[in-house]
Amino acid sequence: MEEGEGFLRVLRALRDAARRVEAGEGRGPALQALLALEAGADDLLAGDPNLSALRRLLYRLRALSCSVDLCGAGEEGGGVIGFLRAQCRRCGARRGIARVAGAVAGEIQAWIDRETIARLVAELRRSEGGGGADAARALLAELEARLLSVGRFDPRLQRALLQHGVFATVEAKLGDPAVCDGCAAAVLALVRFNKDVFVGPVLMGPAVGALVAAASGSPAPLRALNGLVAAIRSPLVDELHARGEVPRLVALLCAPDPRVRTLALEFALRVGYYGRKEVVDALLAEGLVKRLLCLQRSDDLGGSLADADDPYCSPKAKPDAKGVSLLARLLGRRCEDDGAAALASERPFASAVARFAVQVEVGEGLSPREKRAAKLEILRRAREAAVSPAEEATVLAEVLWGATP
Numbered sequence: 001m002e003e004g005e006g007f008l009r010v011l012r013a014l015r016d017a018a019r020r021v022e023a024g025e026g027r028g029p030a031l032q033a034l035l036a037l038e039a040g041a042d043d044l045l046a047g048d049p050n051l052s053a054l055r056r057l058l059y060r061l062r063a064l065s066c067s068v069d070l071c072g073a074g075e076e077g078g079g080v081i082g083f084l085r086a087q088c089r090r091c092g093a094r095r096g097i098a099r100v101a102g103a104v105a106g107e108i109q110a111w112i113d114r115e116t117i118a119r120l121v122a123e124l125r126r127s128e129g130g131g132g133a134d135a136a137r138a139l140l141a142e143l144e145a146r147l148l149s150v151g152r153f154d155p156r157l158q159r160a161l162l163q164h165g166v167f168a169t170v171e172a173k174l175g176d177p178a179v180c181d182g183c184a185a186a187v188l189a190l191v192r193f194n195k196d197v198f199v200g201p202v203l204m205g206p207a208v209g210a211l212v213a214a215a216s217g218s219p220a221p222l223r224a225l226n227g228l229v230a231a232i233r234s235p236l237v238d239e240l241h242a243r244g245e246v247p248r249l250v251a252l253l254c255a256p257d258p259r260v261r262t263l264a265l266e267f268a269l270r271v272g273y274y275g276r277k278e279v280v281d282a283l284l285a286e287g288l289v290k291r292l293l294c295l296q297r298s299d300d301l302g303g304s305l306a307d308a309d310d311p312y313c314s315p316k317a318k319p320d321a322k323g324v325s326l327l328a329r330l331l332g333r334r335c336e337d338d339g340a341a342a343l344a345s346e347r348p349f350a351s352a353v354a355r356f357a358v359q360v361e362v363g364e365g366l367s368p369r370e371k372r373a374a375k376l377e378i379l380r381r382a383r384e385a386a387v388s389p390a391e392e393a394t395v396l397a398e399v400l401w402g403a404t405p
Contacts (some may be wrong), residue, residue: 004119011112018105022098031065031097034104040060050114054107061100067093073355110156116142121164124183133178140170140182147189158194166190167201174210174221181220184194184211188224191231199232203239212245215252219259221253228261229270234365237271241279246271251285253295262348265295273354273363277370280360284374289381292356292394295349297387353382354398 012341014037019031024033038058045051047051068090119249120139150157165192170183187207190198202208215222229236240246268288273281357378361371388391
């Protein structure tokens with residue numbers, strides 16, 4: 001393990017050296033390190049056909065470096081003309097060194113990708129919640145960062161992912177609590193890297209069910225599921241509904257962890273935007289509006305959702321304080337000065353019912369007629385779930401005309 005990590009550190013150092021040479025660093029330690037690698041290429045790189053291009057580039061780099069030295073001698077018979085010609089050749093050789101160094105950096109990065117992916121698959125297959133879990137988590141984080149940092153499609157990285165069966169290996173470990181969070185993030189990163197290849201396995205395999213099952217214990221699986229809905233949209237929402245996962249996800253609005261509740265609200269809003277009529281009806285049938293009102297009360301009063309006697313986790317009502325708070329919001333007396341972003345972070349459940357209604361109304365899944373019917377159903381359920389006339393008036397006003405800014 002330590003030997004392999006040391007080898008990867010050496011490769012990263014060589015890649016960074018090549019990038020410094022590409023950026024214009026002259027005959028310094030970075031170039032010398034690459035030339036030293038070329039000197040040992042016959043011993044270090046000869047056995048791997050994937051490294052043949054790197055060997056050729058390193059040989060070209062040494063040739064260009066030698067040409068710069070020859071140009072410095074000024075062999076043109078002396079005079080100004082000879083000096084200028086030598087300078088032009090030297091500048092051309094330096095530009096060539098920069099281009100070749102950039103290609104060397106790319107080849108070394110591909111080498112790093114192959115080594116990292118191979119080690120990740122080996123560690124995931126070896127780890128069963130024991131000592132290998134730490135190494136697996138580190139490699140998962142490294143793979144996620146690499147996938148997210150790719151500016152454009154990298155066919156060599158794609159080839160390495162497919163050759164080692166990374167998706168299937170990561171998917172199989174989603175049920176392991178020791179590495180579940182990293183695997184969930186990796187699944188999302190793989191889909192974002194190449195939807196054409198990885199969306200199909202997500203929809204057809206057990207990844208979605210495993211993420212839903214793990215969502216109650218940690219925010220990472222639900223965060224990944226939200227990202228997958230944003231990336232795949234209606235097909236994933238339809239698949240969740242077909243598998244009967246909607247009730248379990250709505251129930252997460254009452255999870256003990258406030259981070260999970262916040263992510264569950266985000267999920268409900270996304271589903272409201274992309275979901276078809278059957279999905280939206282399923283959300284409402286599971287008591288979504290009542291749960292959202294529960295969250296709004298906890299947000300306004302600063303309370304928790306810990307009342308286990310209420311199946312919808314509603315806190316005990318405080319009509320007087322609630323009425324004052326809601327009337328203040330209705331009259332526009334909120335005076336937060338930190339902007340919308342700060343408000344969203346400090347009070348993530350404010351106007352939750354209205355926000356869901358807006359997502360349904362502007363979403364992609366319903367026809368105009370279905371949107372009107374859904375809005376009326378949201379209003380009806382909001383009237384039934386309100387605990388006071390003030391709350392009912394505020395929620396109805398927010399749904400019909402928008403929340404007070």
